[in-house]
Structures are given as structure tokens and as C-alpha cells.
Amino acid sequence: MSxxxxxxxxxxxxPQSFASWLFGATPKSxxxxxxxxxIEPIRADxxxxxxxxxxxxxxxxQVAGETNPPLPLRMLDYWVRLHRSYRLPITQFLVLLQESxxxxxxxxxxxxxxxxHRYNVVRMWEQNPEPLLQNAGLLPLAVLCxxxxxxxxxxxxxxxxxxxxxxxxxxxxxxxxxxxxxxxxKKDLTVSRKSPPFG
Numbered sequence: 361m362s363x364x365x366x367x368x369x370x371x372x373x374x375p376q377s378f379a380s381w382l383f384g385a386t387p388k389s390x391x392x393x394x395x396x397x398x399i400e401p402i403r404a405d406x407x408x409x410x411x412x413x414x415x416x417x418x419x420x421x422q423v424a425g426e427t428n429p430p431l432p433l434r435m436l437d438y439w440v441r442l443h444r445s446y447r448l449p450i451t452q453f454l455v456l457l458q459e460s461x462x463x464x465x466x467x468x469x470x471x472x473x474x475x476x477h478r479y480n481v482v483r484m485w486e487q488n489p490e491p492l493l494q495n496a497g498l499l500p501l502a503v504l505c506x507x508x509x510x511x512x513x514x515x516x517x518x519x520x521x522x523x524x525x526x527x528x529x530x531x532x533x534x535x536x537x538x539x540x541x542x543x544x545x546k547k548d549l550t551v552s553r554k555s556p557p558f559g
Contacts, residue, residue, distance in 0.1 A: 363457060363543060364405060366500065366536045367421035368395075371406040374497025379408065379417055381491055381498055382453050382482065388412050404438050409446075416442055416450040423543065425462025432470035436477040452479035457504055458543045459485040489513055493520050496529065500536040504544055514545060 371378045372392055380386040391409045393416070396402075406419040418438055422431060429437070435452055442450050456463045469478040489505035492498040499520055507513035521537055524530035 363423050363540060364421055366539050367419075367455070367457070368405050370497055370500060370536060371419055371421075374495070375406075375408050377495045377497035378406070378419060379410065381495070382419070382480070383417075383451070390417075402437065402441070404442070407442065409448075414448060416446055416448050418442060418450055418452045419455060420453070421455050421457060422463075423456075423458050425456065425460050425464070425466050431466050432477075435479045436470040436475075439477060439479070453482055454479055455482045455484065457484050457501075457540070459483070489516070493517065496520075496524055496533055499533055500540045503537060503541040510544065514541065517541075 375390045375392050376386065379390050387410050389411050391411065393407045393409055395404045395407050404418055405421045406417075408417045409415075410417055420431075420435065420438065425431070427434065431454060435454060439450055439452060442448075454466070454468075456466060463483065466481055468481045469476060471477075484501060484504035485506060487505045489502045489507060492502035492505060493516060499517055502517050502520075503514060505513065517537060521530060521534050524533060
């Protein structure tokens, strides 16, 4: 399973968690929409309709900071296709998973002459892990957050994953956490943690 697919799985399984985290408030309702956009088919990672706000939420997860086409153009392309399909305002988040020079330089807008499109950029390595540690659906992403002591952060995440009561959910979240941890930690560090979360 690719890092992209893990994040798609988590956002589609826990849409309210992602909306709450990124919007800063819990929506009363949320409806996950099809992510295949019309025309030459491209797939957004996550699209949801927020009925009370009459707005779409789109999240794009990205490991590499450099892509072809470039990320700003891709975000504009998603916005145009979604707006054409739904005719609603759209709040977009580009979530960059792995720290790199290219990812650090990704702008929060597309601009060519008179065309300008803005979107939100979330760099996981700059995020406070605390809100993510409190929510099972966001736990796997917590391993990518800012930390003075990354091994302590990994231990905290492992402990929280181990506290998930339902065995099937615990195993799924554990698997997702271990795979995402591979973006930041050496494989032997994550695999050697044979505690329930990463076993």
C-alpha cells in the first residue's frame, strides 16, 4: 500500500477527524464524495461535502515536493474540475508528508499572469502532534509531526495505538502507522518495536 493510499484510506474512514483537524472545528455532518474528477480522469485523494457549510473539502496528500505537473497547477486543476461538477466553494489542503527542500518550498498558490488560485499547505513536520495523538484516525500521521525527540514521539504513538480497544481497528491503524513511519524512521526502528502497535 502506498503512502498516498494509506492517507486516502484514513481520510475516507475518518472523514470527520480530518475535517476537524484541518478546519479547526468539528463539522455537524460530512459526506465523502467520489474522488474521480471528470474530463481526462484524475483522482483527488479525498473529497467531501460539508452540507451545513455548503462547501467541499478536498485534501491532497503528497510525499514529493516536485511533481509533473507541478503541485500548484494540480491544485488549480482539482479546484476547476470540482467546481465544474458541484458549483460549490471548495477549501483545499495540500498535506506534504515528508520533509525535503522541495516540499519546504511548495507555494500556497498558483499564479500565472492574471490567474491566481490559493490553497492551504500543511507541512506535517511542522505540525503539533498533540491533536493527532488524541484521535485514532489521525494517529498514523502523528509520527510525521514536529518533535524534539522523534523516538519519544514514536513511543507515544505506539502507546496510543496500543490503547485502541477494538482489535481490527487497532491492527489497521497499526499497519498504517508503521508504513507512514517509514517516511521518517529507519525500517529497523519501526519494525523492532514489537509492542502491539507495530507487531
